[in-house]
Amino acid sequence: xxxxxxxxxARPLSTRLPSPHFxxxxxxxxxxxxxxxxxxxxxxxxxxxxxVALTEHRDETLQYASGRGQPYLRAWLAEWMNADGCDxxxxxxxxxxxxxxxxxxxxxxxxxxxxxxxVTAPTYFTAxxxxxxxxxxxxxxxxxxxxxxxxxxxxxxARRDAEGKPPPKFIYNIPEFHNPTGATMxxxxxxxxxxxxxxxxxxxxxxxxxxxxxxxxxxxxxLKALDRSGxxxxxxxxxxxxxxxxxxxWIVAEPALIARLIQLKSEGGSSPLIQRIIHDFAxxxxxxxxxxxVQREYRVRRDCILAAVxxxxxxxxxxxxxxxxxxxxxxxxxxxxxxLAARAADAGxxxxxxxxxxxxSSDDAPRHxxxxxxxxxxxxxxxxxxxxxxxxxRTIAC
Amino acid sequence: xxxxxxxxxARPLSTRLPSPHFxxxxxxxxxxxxxxxxxxxxxxxxxxxxxVALTEHRDETLQYASGRGQPYLRAWLAEWMNADGCDxxxxxxxxxxxxxxxxxxxxxxxxxxxxxxxVTAPTYFTAxxxxxxxxxxxxxxxxxxxxxxxxxxxxxxARRDAEGKPPPKFIYNIPEFHNPTGATMxxxxxxxxxxxxxxxxxxxxxxxxxxxxxxxxxxxxxLKALDRSGxxxxxxxxxxxxxxxxxxxWIVAEPALIARLIQLKSEGGSSPLIQRIIHDFAxxxxxxxxxxxVQREYRVRRDCILAAVxxxxxxxxxxxxxxxxxxxxxxxxxxxxxxLAARAADAGxxxxxxxxxxxxSSDDAPRHxxxxxxxxxxxxxxxxxxxxxxxxxRTIAC
Numbered sequence: 175x176x177x178x179x180x181x182x183x184a185r186p187l188s189t190r191l192p193s194p195h196f197x198x199x200x201x202x203x204x205x206x207x208x209x210x211x212x213x214x215x216x217x218x219x220x221x222x223x224x225x226v227a228l229t230e231h232r233d234e235t236l237q238y239a240s241g242r243g244q245p246y247l248r249a250w251l252a253e254w255m256n257a258d259g260c261d262x263x264x265x266x267x268x269x270x271x272x273x274x275x276x277x278x279x280x281x282x283x284x285x286x287x288x289x290x291x292x293v294t295a296p297t298y299f300t301a302x303x304x305x306x307x308x309x310x311x312x313x314x315x316x317x318x319x320x321x322x323x324x325x326x327x328x329x330x331x332a333r334r335d336a337e338g339k340p341p342p343k344f345i346y347n348i349p350e351f352h353n354p355t356g357a358t359m360x361x362x363x364x365x366x367x368x369x370x371x372x373x374x375x376x377x378x379x380x381x382x383x384x385x386x387x388x389x390x391x392x393x394x395x396x397l398k399a400l401d402r403s404g405x406x407x408x409x410x411x412x413x414x415x416x417x418x419x420x421x422x423x424w425i426v427a428e429p430a431l432i433a434r435l436i437q438l439k440s441e442g443g444s445s446p447l448i449q450r451i452i453h454d455f456a457x458x459x460x461x462x463x464x465x466x467x468v469q470r471e472y473r474v475r476r477d478c479i480l481a482a483v484x485x486x487x488x489x490x491x492x493x494x495x496x497x498x499x500x501x502x503x504x505x506x507x508x509x510x511x512x513x514l515a516a517r518a519a520d521a522g523x524x525x526x527x528x529x530x531x532x533x534x535s536s537d538d539a540p541r542h543x544x545x546x547x548x549x550x551x552x553x554x555x556x557x558x559x560x561x562x563x564x565x566x567x568r569t570i571a572c
Numbered sequence: 573x574x575x576x577x578x579x580x581x582a583r584p585l586s587t588r589l590p591s592p593h594f595x596x597x598x599x600x601x602x603x604x605x606x607x608x609x610x611x612x613x614x615x616x617x618x619x620x621x622x623x624v625a626l627t628e629h630r631d632e633t634l635q636y637a638s639g640r641g642q643p644y645l646r647a648w649l650a651e652w653m654n655a656d657g658c659d660x661x662x663x664x665x666x667x668x669x670x671x672x673x674x675x676x677x678x679x680x681x682x683x684x685x686x687x688x689x690x691v692t693a694p695t696y697f698t699a700x701x702x703x704x705x706x707x708x709x710x711x712x713x714x715x716x717x718x719x720x721x722x723x724x725x726x727x728x729x730a731r732r733d734a735e736g737k738p739p740p741k742f743i744y745n746i747p748e749f750h751n752p753t754g755a756t757m758x759x760x761x762x763x764x765x766x767x768x769x770x771x772x773x774x775x776x777x778x779x780x781x782x783x784x785x786x787x788x789x790x791x792x793x794x795l796k797a798l799d800r801s802g803x804x805x806x807x808x809x810x811x812x813x814x815x816x817x818x819x820x821x822w823i824v825a826e827p828a829l830i831a832r833l834i835q836l837k838s839e840g841g842s843s844p845l846i847q848r849i850i851h852d853f854a855x856x857x858x859x860x861x862x863x864x865x866v867q868r869e870y871r872v873r874r875d876c877i878l879a880a881v882x883x884x885x886x887x888x889x890x891x892x893x894x895x896x897x898x899x900x901x902x903x904x905x906x907x908x909x910x911x912l913a914a915r916a917a918d919a920g921x922x923x924x925x926x927x928x929x930x931x932x933s934s935d936d937a938p939r940h941x942x943x944x945x946x947x948x949x950x951x952x953x954x955x956x957x958x959x960x961x962x963x964x965x966r967t968i969a970c
Binding site for chain 1: 578579582594595596607608609610612615616617618619622623625626627630631632633634635636637638668669670672673675676681682701702705775802803811815816817818819826828829832835836838839840841842843844845846
């Protein structure tokens with residue numbers, strides 16, 4: 175049998191979307207505003223922790239480990255979540271290979287082919303193909319500066335009820351420093367969303383990779399902290415705060431659901447070596463210093479990109495994100511974000527067209543947005559890149 | 573909504589099987605023949621490789637990496653496979669989080685709820701719940717000292733055809749040092765199995781974790797090396813040769829299928845830190861020495877357990893495995909392997925009842941086998957453990 179015939183027989187999957195670029199693909203003259211890569215300057219020195227992990231703890235770090243995650247890391251994570259307003263134990267936590275595996279596992283737990291889920295419009299574009307792998311129907315709900323529009327969602331769901339359509343299986347959202355919009359849900363919106371979820375018995379999938387990458391303002395309560403009935407699945411990760419290459423995240427959920435998720439996470443558990451390294455680093459005195467440095471440096475880069483966009487793309491509206499890695503530009507209606515992204519790439523400046531962040535039909539997606547990441551480029555590169563982007567903009571926006 | 577109600581609404585999963593024990597659960601007087609843990613004495617010193625990975629290669633090892641796996645590791649693996657008779661490139665390889673993730677991904681690619689698959693009776697018991705997560709029907713085929721009984725499988729499949737039943741979606745097997753039986757397929761059986769697969773257009777899932785843990789005899793060709801039409805998915809891993817805690821394995825398949833599998837492996841890629849460490853170790857002069865040491869030490873332990881079983885459990889029939897981690901004991905029909913395993917555990921000797929390795933109904937599973945792992949216990953512990961097992965045996969076999 176040819177591989178083509180086998181490929182035709184295999185399960186159909188979602189259309190492949192082009193990925194953001196890897197820095198190694200380009201020379202230094204190319205500016206990357208497209209990826210959520212970490213600033214190389216902020217990657218911590220984990221060599222001392224690895225040395226201890228691979229000598230003193232070798233019998234632990236190189237052996238099989240629990241599929242649930244190492245007990246000491248789960249205990250540390252429970253304490254960390256509780257310091258942030260939650261009320262959980264190590265039994266509420268499953269260690270995952272990054273938050274993305276958490277999304278996939280919750281989909282496997284809750285979804286059957288054809289089920290509906292709620293996402294914001296726009297939403298995290300890497301999650302879209304994961305959801306599509308499950309053949310979902312997307313219910314898109316709007317958002318504004320206060321985050322997901324809960325009243326609009328309630329109306330949408332009431333209309334579905336009236337039409338006799340089944341309710342969605344979960345509501346996916348990034349309450350902090352939303353990717354791509356940067357918006358953070360207000361406390362009132364959070365309370366309303368959890369109340370809606372409880373009233374309608376629809377689980378929430380709270381994806382919170384940027385929680386600690388905050389520059390301004392006060393923390394709003396986690397949806398998980400407002401959850402009194404176990405309806406919120408919370409996803410955390412060390413990718414955005416420490417290093418993406420570790421591939422360690424976690425799910426917080428009720429123990430009965432964690433038990434099911436462990437069965438689905440059938441790859442033999444996350445690496446105990448990495449779990450030991452991240453635990454020992456997070457438990458060290460270097461960790462609070464690292465967090466402060468991350469917040470300080472990314473704030474500098476955010477301020478730099480805001481100033482540069484104001485100077486070189488004065489027609490773009492930009493909401494000031496209080497944290498995270500991204501700014502979301504709203505262009506005048508006459509300017510096509512897809513064209514801008516394509517022309518900018520030709521000029522060595524990579525960014526992502528806003529239309530890519532809409533889960534529904536790409537024909538309907540608004541085309542007057544672009545997303546710029548400020549995490550990877552240095553302040554100097556940000557200045558240079560936005561200047562070059564402004565020049566491209568002027569060639570297409572006249 | 574209570575978590576119970578949410579749990580009831582979530583997808584039903586397979587019955588949870590008790591796992592083998594972790595060494596840390598017990599004191600030193602307890603002998604573990606139940607797990608496939610590595611000998612702690614054989615875990616290599618990877619600290620120097622980690623130090624280089626986390627300093628010289630930090631920008632690579634702590635950043636996001638390709639979902640497909642690092643190019644240099646895939647190139648190394650392709651060369652390694654080709655030195656073993658295959659004809660593949662880096663594009664045929666997807667790096668996974670251990671071979672178990674490979675099993676799961678191939679299931680996600682090929683299976684729909686209710687599909688049939690072929691497994692040997694007995695088969696690798698950790699794979700059984702992974703398969704059950706997909707709601708499969710098991711077609712069990714026998715094996716003997718020459719491995720999977722291809723003629724019997726052909727007859728089974730012809731009978732299914734005659735009954736109008738759909739063919740299985742794949743054939744799962746461990747051709748080398750089968751877990752649990754230790755049997756290795758002969759070259760003739762391998763050729764016949766690949767021919768059957770090609771004639772019937774049924775993919776093969778070749779799981780080969782013990783390939784290099786060979787003590788005696790010559791390599792037989794990999795099923796993948798006999799595959800001329802892309803019908804074989806080959807699963808490799810560093811778990812049994814280097815260290816289980818790394819959680820790095822790989823799938824070899826046609827590039828069109830690898831492209832689909834990457835989409836399903838949606839957790840953001842395996843850790844580039846671990847990939848760098850394992851690559852640099854495997855590429856070093858220490859690696860062949862390590863392989864030789866692993867083969868030497870496990871051979872000592874196999875010989876030790878064979879001698880001890882011959883002395884203390886003379887009624888048990890035991891096939892001599894030419895490699896791998898396990899021996900499979902066939903007890904007289906009057907002796908219940910489940911009871912032996914339970915009584916032995918009470919006496920501080922852990923092993924796994926043979927009935928656990930049969931994928932079909934547990935009521936039908938033969939009960940006169942047990943599996944003993946000789947990988948974790950030292951020769952001294954093997955002597956002591958088998959002596960204690962013999963004493964337990966005599967209390968129930970009279």
